[in-house]
Amino acid sequence: MKQRLERAEDALRTAVKQRDAAFYPHFHLAPPAGWMNDPNGLIYHQGRYHAFYQHHPFSENWGPMHWGHATSPDMVHWQHQPIALAPGEEYDRDGCFSGSAVDDNGVLSLIYTGHVWLKGEGNDSAIREVQCLATSDDGIHFTKQGVVLTPPPGIMHFRDPKVWREGDSWWMVIGARDADDRGQVLLYRGSSLRDWQLDRVLAQAVEHSGYMWECPDFFALGEEHLLICSPQGIRARGYDYRNLFQSGYLRGEWQPGDDFVISHAFSELDHGHDFYAPQSFLAADGRRIIIAWMDMWESVMPSKAGGWAGCMTLPRELRLQNDRLRITPVAELTTLRRTHQSIAASQIHNRSEPLIADAGALEIITRWDLSASSAESFGLKLGDGLKIAVDSQAQRLTLQRHYPQHGIQGYRSVPLPTHGTLELRIFIDSSSVEVFVNQGEATLSSRIWPEPEQRPLALFAENGQAALLSGDHWTLAAH
Ligand code: FRU
Numbered sequence: 497m498k499q500r501l502e503r504a505e506d507a508l509r510t511a512v513k514q515r516d517a518a519f520y521p522h523f524h525l526a527p528p529a530g531w532m533n534d535p536n537g538l539i540y541h542q543g544r545y546h547a548f549y550q551h552h553p554f555s556e557n558w559g560p561m562h563w564g565h566a567t568s569p570d571m572v573h574w575q576h577q578p579i580a581l582a583p584g585e586e587y588d589r590d591g592c593f594s595g596s597a598v599d600d601n602g603v604l605s606l607i608y609t610g611h612v613w614l615k616g617e618g619n620d621s622a623i624r625e626v627q628c629l630a631t632s633d634d635g636i637h638f639t640k641q642g643v644v645l646t647p648p649p650g651i652m653h654f655r656d657p658k659v660w661r662e663g664d665s666w667w668m669v670i671g672a673r674d675a676d677d678r679g680q681v682l683l684y685r686g687s688s689l690r691d692w693q694l695d696r697v698l699a700q701a702v703e704h705s706g707y708m709w710e711c712p713d714f715f716a717l718g719e720e721h722l723l724i725c726s727p728q729g730i731r732a733r734g735y736d737y738r739n740l741f742q743s744g745y746l747r748g749e750w751q752p753g754d755d756f757v758i759s760h761a762f763s764e765l766d767h768g769h770d771f772y773a774p775q776s777f778l779a780a781d782g783r784r785i786i787i788a789w790m791d792m793w794e795s796v797m798p799s800k801a802g803g804w805a806g807c808m809t810l811p812r813e814l815r816l817q818n819d820r821l822r823i824t825p826v827a828e829l830t831t832l833r834r835t836h837q838s839i840a841a842s843q844i845h846n847r848s849e850p851l852i853a854d855a856g857a858l859e860i861i862t863r864w865d866l867s868a869s870s871a872e873s874f875g876l877k878l879g880d881g882l883k884i885a886v887d888s889q890a891q892r893l894t895l896q897r898h899y900p901q902h903g904i905q906g907y908r909s910v911p912l913p914t915h916g917t918l919e920l921r922i923f924i925d926s927s928s929v930e931v932f933v934n935q936g937e938a939t940l941s942s943r944i945w946p947e948p949e950q951r952p953l954a955l956f957a958e959n960g961q962a963a964l965l966s967g968d969h970w971t972l973a974a975h
Pocket of ligand 1: 533710
């Protein structure tokens with residue numbers, strides 16, 4: 497693997513010099529250059545956080561998957577590390593696909609999918625997928641240990657292992673597609689990372705809920721268990737499932753050795769345009785955190801013209817509170833805050849009120865009194881490309897994008913809270929926006945592509961009046 501890694505690093509060094517800064521994030525993790533998709537191997541290990549990710553260092557397009565790598569003291573400031581895995585063995589010839597990391601007696605261990613195209617690249621009907629192990633003593637350089645698990649009979653799509661330790665066993669969930677093209681999650685139990693037995697089918701698609709379930713993740717949250725997965729093949733329905741693929745969760749109860757008893761049907765984790773393949777991990781103090789790929793397969797990615805593509809969402813804490821999942825930005829993000837300004841209460845009547853001339857890297861919180869607002873549409877605008885607005889007629893909060901030069905149009909939305917106040921906490925970076933509604937009752941994450949002149953931020957109200965209760969904003973430090 498050493499030579500292949502060196503070749504990849506060489507290509508990356510050249511590509512970094514040519515990378516265009518225009519859309520490159522100030523405070524999100526993105527590849528140094530080239531392509532990025534799923535987060536992999538997220539873990540807090542021996543005093544630092546590791547984020548690995550699906551990476552193609554040779555171009556800004558998806559290709560034979562490597563594992564890129566970055567480390568951080570706080571999940572917020574990331575430092576790039578050498579590429580951790582390069583494909584090329586007989587069992588991972590065409591890609592080191594997604595997977596996870598665990599600490600095995602002090603040894604940082606990666607469990608990933610070795611992918612091989614049997615009838616040419618991109619032909620999904622003939623592939624071989626197996627689970628593989630790689631280990632490291634220093635947390636930076638990895639040695640492949642080979643295949644540790646092959647698929648059960650009749651299953652070909654078999655990928656994205658998420659491993660954890662519980663009691664005196666290892667456990668692993670794997671995404672699969674059964675012989676009848678139904679997505680499923682398989683649960684394995686291991687006496688070591690090299691010795692796995694199928695425990696059971698943990699969950700599977702019912703009608704119309706996906707032909708393949710990618711990137712499963714399974715963990716306790718409060719008294720319950722959450723099964724996260726990213727199904728392919730769910731069709732759009734009304735306001736839901738608008739993206740090509742979805743990421744969501746099932747809630748239920750589970751004990752080792754038992755079935756997963758599902759109590760709540762599949763629900764999307766995020767409602768923006770760009771959120772896929774989230775993976776969770778435990779923070780140093782035990783909080784359950786997720787990070788997702790903030791893009792979607794087959795979407796337009798204008799940053800490719802600048803030699804890179806893909807970035808991660810901010811890390812988010814998951815909690816169950818009052819029987820609802822809450823998703824909030826990790827507390828560590830406040831360390832990015834620099835210049836602060838508060839926004840006074842005001843009535844905005846049929847006008848646009850300029851707030852910030854150039855919103856580059858910004859956190860902004862606004863609180864609105866819904867019952868005292870009559871406007872048909874009100875909220876925030878970034879240039880003429882992005883609107884985050886209440887639609888009073890539909891009773892929804894919308895995130896609307898308008899970048900016709902890139903062929904990007906359209907909106908995503910969530911229902912308005914039924915009580916009176918709407919709090920919007922928004923993070924804006926060079927090419928992304930993340931909206932946290934009422935302390936994490938809902939989130940919307942989307943890539944945006946504003947030109948420099950499309951960065952003024954304004955508050956607005958159309959056809960009536962909007963009651964702004966208060967607000968704050970901060971410039972954010974670039975890393
Ligand atoms: C999800 C996914 C995974 C796979 C990886 C390949 O986005 O399709 O199932 O392991 O990406 O890059």
